[in-house]
Amino acid sequence: MDTKAFENLELIPQLLQKIESMEERLKKFTPAVTTKKEVAKFLNRSERTINRYIAEGFLKEGYHFDRKSDKLLVFIEDKILEFRDQLNRGIINEKIAV
Numbered sequence: 001m002d003t004k005a006f007e008n009l010e011l012i013p014q015l016l017q018k019i020e021s022m023e024e025r026l027k028k029f030t031p032a033v034t035t036k037k038e039v040a041k042f043l044n045r046s047e048r049t050i051n052r053y054i055a056e057g058f059l060k061e062g063y064h065f066d067r068k069s070d071k072l073l074v075f076i077e078d079k080i081l082e083f084r085d086q087l088n089r090g091i092i093n094e095k096i097a098v
Contacts (some may be wrong), residue, residue: 035075064080
């Protein structure tokens with residue numbers, strides 16, 4: 001068996017430590033996007049537009065957010081990131097309210 005294939009295995013713990021360190025640093029710079037106000041700011045839209053996205057089905061309950069009560073919504077960060085990417089790529093064809 002070729003031992004050269006195992007030479008770099010000792011680097012795995014160092015790489016893992018660097019990845020974990022980078023993830024921690026990234027968390028410090030990633031804005032929270034769990035409230036309607038935070039989502040509006042993150043998407044560079046108004047809270048009224050977020051309400052419209054919900055009413056028109058662009059943002060879906062159970063996928064983009066969970067409803068904790070009639071007035072309390074908790075947005076799912078990963079899904080909001082996905083939604084922003086879809087907006088930026090033009091996948092979501094949002095209507096412009098006049």
